[in-house]
Amino acid sequence: MPPTSLASSSWKDHGSPLLSRSPSGSSSSSSSARFGPRLRRKSRFPGVLSMAFLLGLVLLGSLGVARWSGQGETSEALHHRHASLDAAAMEKQLIHRHATTTTATTTTRSKALLDEVHHDTELEVLLPRVEETEEVVEVTEEVVEVVDPPSSAESPPPPAAAAAERESLGDYRRRKLDGYVALRREQCDEAGGWVSIDMARENLLNSYLYGNHSASYAHEERHLSMMTCGTEEAGGESGWQIYRLGPYVGTGGYDWHQTYVHPLPNMSSKAKFLTGKLCGPVSMTGEFLGYPPIYSHHVHTKVNGLEHVLESHGDTVCSEENGGKACYLHTYPEGLGMPYNTSDASEDYLSLDFLQIDKRDYPAPPMVFFQEIAIKWSSDEDLRPISTGMLHAKPSSSSPFATRMVAQRPSYTWNTGKWLVDGKVVISPEDQLPWFHAHRPYFKAMWAFAASPEDLGLTSDLLFKVDDQVNNLKPSDYDYVWTVDGAEDVVEALRARVGNSTAGLESLRCYLRSSDAEKILERVDATNSSSQFPEAWQQNWKGNLYDRAGEVHCKPWEFKKGDSYTIVTLNGVHDEMRNQSIATFQHQGFWLVYETTGPRKGPNFEAFGTFTSGEHLQYNVQSDYLKSVEDNGTVKWLADGVPLQEQYGGYFSNVSFASTPKDVMRDRMAKSFKHRYYDEARKQLDLRDGSEQA
Numbered sequence: 001m002p003p004t005s006l007a008s009s010s011w012k013d014h015g016s017p018l019l020s021r022s023p024s025g026s027s028s029s030s031s032s033a034r035f036g037p038r039l040r041r042k043s044r045f046p047g048v049l050s051m052a053f054l055l056g057l058v059l060l061g062s063l064g065v066a067r068w069s070g071q072g073e074t075s076e077a078l079h080h081r082h083a084s085l086d087a088a089a090m091e092k093q094l095i096h097r098h099a100t101t102t103t104a105t106t107t108t109r110s111k112a113l114l115d116e117v118h119h120d121t122e123l124e125v126l127l128p129r130v131e132e133t134e135e136v137v138e139v140t141e142e143v144v145e146v147v148d149p150p151s152s153a154e155s156p157p158p159p160a161a162a163a164a165e166r167e168s169l170g171d172y173r174r175r176k177l178d179g180y181v182a183l184r185r186e187q188c189d190e191a192g193g194w195v196s197i198d199m200a201r202e203n204l205l206n207s208y209l210y211g212n213h214s215a216s217y218a219h220e221e222r223h224l225s226m227m228t229c230g231t232e233e234a235g236g237e238s239g240w241q242i243y244r245l246g247p248y249v250g251t252g253g254y255d256w257h258q259t260y261v262h263p264l265p266n267m268s269s270k271a272k273f274l275t276g277k278l279c280g281p282v283s284m285t286g287e288f289l290g291y292p293p294i295y296s297h298h299v300h301t302k303v304n305g306l307e308h309v310l311e312s313h314g315d316t317v318c319s320e321e322n323g324g325k326a327c328y329l330h331t332y333p334e335g336l337g338m339p340y341n342t343s344d345a346s347e348d349y350l351s352l353d354f355l356q357i358d359k360r361d362y363p364a365p366p367m368v369f370f371q372e373i374a375i376k377w378s379s380d381e382d383l384r385p386i387s388t389g390m391l392h393a394k395p396s397s398s399s400p401f402a403t404r405m406v407a408q409r410p411s412y413t414w415n416t417g418k419w420l421v422d423g424k425v426v427i428s429p430e431d432q433l434p435w436f437h438a439h440r441p442y443f444k445a446m447w448a449f450a451a452s453p454e455d456l457g458l459t460s461d462l463l464f465k466v467d468d469q470v471n472n473l474k475p476s477d478y479d480y481v482w483t484v485d486g487a488e489d490v491v492e493a494l495r496a497r498v499g500n501s502t503a504g505l506e507s508l509r510c511y512l513r514s515s516d517a518e519k520i521l522e523r524v525d526a527t528n529s530s531s532q533f534p535e536a537w538q539q540n541w542k543g544n545l546y547d548r549a550g551e552v553h554c555k556p557w558e559f560k561k562g563d564s565y566t567i568v569t570l571n572g573v574h575d576e577m578r579n580q581s582i583a584t585f586q587h588q589g590f591w592l593v594y595e596t597t598g599p600r601k602g603p604n605f606e607a608f609g610t611f612t613s614g615e616h617l618q619y620n621v622q623s624d625y626l627k628s629v630e631d632n633g634t635v636k637w638l639a640d641g642v643p644l645q646e647q648y649g650g651y652f653s654n655v656s657f658a659s660t661p662k663d664v665m666r667d668r669m670a671k672s673f674k675h676r677y678y679d680e681a682r683k684q685l686d687l688r689d690g691s692e693q694a
Contacts, residue, residue, distance in 0.1 A: 172430055173323030177288070180278065180329060180374070184242060188229035189286065194244075197226045197265060200681030205666060206261045207675040213253025213362045218355075221674045224259065230268055238275065238378045241267035243352075244282070246370035250293075252540055253362025256355060259371065262669050263662065264301075264350040266342045271377035273337025273385075277301060278374040279312035280328035281356055283537055289369060290325045291317050292359050292524060292541045298401070299354040301373055303340070304347070304622035305660030306604050308390040308591060310375065313437050315547040319519040327549055331376060332593060333428045337383035339601070347624050349662045350375070351669075364540035365529060386426060386593050390606040391417060391567055393588035394618070396478040403585040404479055406442065408468045410490045410572035411481035415588055415609030416453050417617055418562050418651060421602035425509075425557040426593040434554065436512050437589035440520045440547040441577050444570040445491070445513035448590055450557060451503035452564035452613045458482075458497070460612055470581050480611065481571070490570065510554035510590075520550040521574060545576060561598070562651035564613065600640055617655045626659035 167175070187193045199206050206226070211218035224245060232239035243264060248257045279299040281289045291314060301310035318327035332338075341348045356371060358364070393415035395402040406413055426433050436446050449456055463480040487493040499505050514520040526543030527533045559565070567590045573582055596602040603625035608618040621639075628635050637644040637657070644657065660668070669675075682688050 169430060170318070170321050170323045170326070173318070173326040173329070176331065177278075177323075177326040177329050180240065181286075181288075183231045183233065183240065184229070184286070187231040188242065193229040193231070194227045195229065197228055199224075199226060199261070200678055201685060201687070202265070203682075203687070204261055204263065204265070205669055205675060206678055207259070207669075207673045208248075209256070209258040209674060211256035211258075213251065213255050215256070218256040218258040219674075221676060223677055224261075226261065228265055232268075236270070237380055238376065239268060239270075240278075240374045240376050241271075242372065242374040244370050244372050245352075247284075247368050248356065248370065250358030250360070250364070250367045250369065251362065252293075252358050252360035252364030252367075255358045257357070258355045259352065260669055260673055261352040262666050264352055264373075266350075267375060267377055268379075269342055270379040271340060271342050272381055273378045273383045274303070274310070274340045274375060275337045275378045275383070276329065276331030276376035277310040277312075278329040278372065278376075279310070279316075279354075280325065280372055281369050282372045283535070284368050284370075286372075288325045288328060288372075289537055291546055293364075293367065293537050294369065295357040295359045297355040297357055299356075299371070299373070300352070301375065302351040302353065302665075303338075303604060304349060304624055305351075305662075305665055306388075306606060306620060306622055307353070308589065308606055309338075309388050309604050309622075311591070315437060315440050315520070315549055317546075317548060319522045319548045321517065321519075322549075322551065327432065329374075330432055332386060332433070333426065333431060335384055336386045336426065336593070336595070337378050337380070338387065338604070339385050340377070347662065349665075351665055359542070360540040361542055365536040367536040369537065384595060385601050386595055387602050388604045389592050389594060391415065391565065391590040391592070392606060392608045393567070394478060394608045394610050394615075396476040398476040399479070399585050401585075401587075403587055405466050405469060405473070405475050406479075406571040406584045406586045407466050407481045407483055408442070408470065408573050408578075408584055409483060409485075410444070410570060411466075411483040412458075412494060412568060412570055413481050413586070413588065414453055414458055414566055414568040414611065416564060416566045416611070416613055417607040417609040417619075418564055419559045420561065420605060420619070420621075420648070421596050421600065422560050422598040423594045423596045423602055424559070425554065426595060427554045427556070429551060429553065432549065432552070434510060434552050434590060434592040435549060436552055437591060438569065438571075438587050439585070440550075441545065441580075441582055442571050442573045442584045442586065443520065444572060444574075446511060446552075446570075446588075446590070447494075447508060447568045448510040448554075448557075449498075449503065449507045449566045449568065450509050450559065450563065451501075451507040451566060453566050453611065454613060455501060455503040455564075456498050456507065456566055456568075457501035458566065458568070463611065470583050473583060494568070494570075508555075509557040510552055512550050512552045514550060518551040519548050521545040522548045545574070558597070567609065603640070615654070617652065618658070619655065620658045620660075623659045623661045626657050 197204065204226075206224050208222045208224035209218035210220045210222050212220075225247070226243060226245045228244070229242045230239060231242065245259060245261070250257065279296070279301065281294040281296065283289060295314045296312055296316060297314055299312040300307045303309035312328060316327055318324055352373065354371060356369075358367065360367070392402065393404055393413065396404050399405055404413060434448075438446070453459070462482040464483065466475040466479045466481055469475070484490050484493045495505075498507075512520075522545065524541060524544065524546050527539055527541040529539045533539045567588060569586070569588050571584065571586055573584065594602065603621040605622070606620045610617060625640055626644075627638050629638060630636075639647040639657065648655065648657075679688075
């Protein structure tokens with residue numbers, strides 16, 4: 001029996017079908033600054049920043065960047081910084097202070113669903129109705145032979161998929177986490193497998209910054225420890241490398257615990273591929289803690305300089321029905337893996353950057369917790385290689401943590417970009433592939449299209465500056481939305497516009513929306529400090545709606561190099577949370593795994609998508625993919641060993657690529673964050689290397 005959330009075999013069964021057409025949605029607002037006319041005059045948005053400053057919202061230092069604008073290749077080195085502390089303070093004070101929450105490669109179980117979806121009636125499938133009151137990514141030149149997976153008729157389903165057929169979605173995910181915990185208990189806890197890492201002696205740059213409930217940002221440096229344990233599954237061909245950091249002591253009131261480590265110690269020398277990850281807070285006894293009490297603002301286990309390859313956020317936890325805390329653990333479908341070389345000569349590396357927040361009511365009993373990061377590996381050289389992609393929306397200049405401001409009332413925003421290689425999206429719903437990151441208290445739905453905005457009828461004349469933000473906050477350069485003011489049905493307005501477009505409804509590939517069975521917000525009752533809640537982490541929870549992952553539904557999605565995609569989101573504060581004065585700074589991150597179908601494996605990448613196809617587009621790629629070489633005094637850029645202009649010049653006319661090698665990442669972190677405890681230890685050990693802060 002399939003899981004309850006996947007029991008139906010068509011998209012329309014996951015939500016109410018649309019009833020009828022309505023006129024094409026357009027809007028006007030005398031109080032808003034209009035987007036379109038200025039765009040038509042300048043072919044880009046007013047006040048577009050230099051890319052150096054823009055990426056400073058996302059990255060933490062200097063990057064190597066290659067860029068051209070259609071007239072030939074040039075290169076430049078840009079220095080970038082992470083979001084400023086002032087911007088971080090803004091998010092802390094305004095976004096969450098009042099809001100206590102916040103192709104087609106398929107596994108056997110999801111294949112039947114996708115086959116039926118593919119033949120469904122698109123008019124009924126597109127845009128399930130969203131109720132206003134819902135509860136709610138040295139050059140290794142690699143030639144890859146792509147082998148099609150065997151069909152179910154040729155071989156039996158993989159064991160995990162077969163087992164998943166017999167259990168609910170939540171039980172399937174909990175079983176995976178239980179297996180991980182059992183292995184950790186046996187080989188780490190009971191067998192004494194934990195090893196403390198002397199980070200100063202091992203030259204692992206690190207910092208732990210704390211900010212209490214009254215602080216505007218994390219600024220107080222505290223000591224940090226890390227221990228690690230390697231486990232192996234039966235047969236010794238796969239296992240987990242586990243890192244546990246802390247201790248952290250939270251007292252509620254939105255206190256910050258911000259941590260950086262570079263590089264992470266390497267995993268087993270057997271590892272040839274990465275096949276999964278786990279990122280979650282744990283108690284002193286190793287029990288995983290959900291949300292509440294701990295809000296995982298971001299947990300970035302960076303792979304070769306990319307932020308969002310092995311990542312987790314505040315909306316990673318699922319609804320209780322669909323797995324709850326078990327959703328901290330993500331694995332790839334069997335037979336797939338991300339190539340990773342653990343040899344000393346390899347340029348592959350891992351870094352860590354995370355922010356955990358104690359969201360309990362202040363004052364709460366001091367709670368001791370740790371952060372656990374685990375990376376699953378495989379030595380099976382026959383795995384088919386995959387890559388990751390994070391399709392972001394281009395952020396505004398003054399918004400914290402690479403966000404855009406969106407309206408309080410229902411409104412649309414979108415971002416577009418182009419695929420870098422031929423490929424197909426890996427679709428495995430039970431493994432949360434793909435998934436979508438957004439701040440759920442003011443997110444309602446997402447749709448992913450295999451088309452450009454222009455071909456979907458999403459034109460710049462629809463866009464206006466945000467005009468209804470709380471606390472009299474003003475929009476910045478890229479804070480535009482389509483509000484569909486006056487429409488009786490906001491979703492119907494989008495459906496009608498896309499339905500009448502060149503690309504049409506058939507260009508829809510994925511969607512996410514909330515329902516009773518697939519919540520993006522889940523109510524959690526308040527707790528107190530009575531004996532009914534004996535552990536500190538159980539006490540002083542606020543009764544509220546809390547962010548949940550929801551479930552992304554997809555049909556097969558194959559693409560060619562240079563093909564366009566567009567991610568559309570419907571935002572707006574949920575009715576039940578309107579009294580919480582939430583400042584609506586929104587992410588728009590469509591995270592996916594893909595297989596390359598061309599002769600070269602595509603890179604792990606992050607794209608910062610724009611409103612229109614003609615604007616400047618920024619890609620960050622893994623550091624072993626984009627490299628510079630010097631030829632007769634001229635710096636040239638290579639993408640997977642091929643000159644950048646030759647690789648992408650025929651597909652892009654206005655694009656930048658950036659990568660962050662291991663030494664650049666270290667320099668960036670050393671310059672950006674306090675690390676005096678690390679420096680003092682290195683000095684005492686007479687191991688100073690010049691990275692110490694003055």
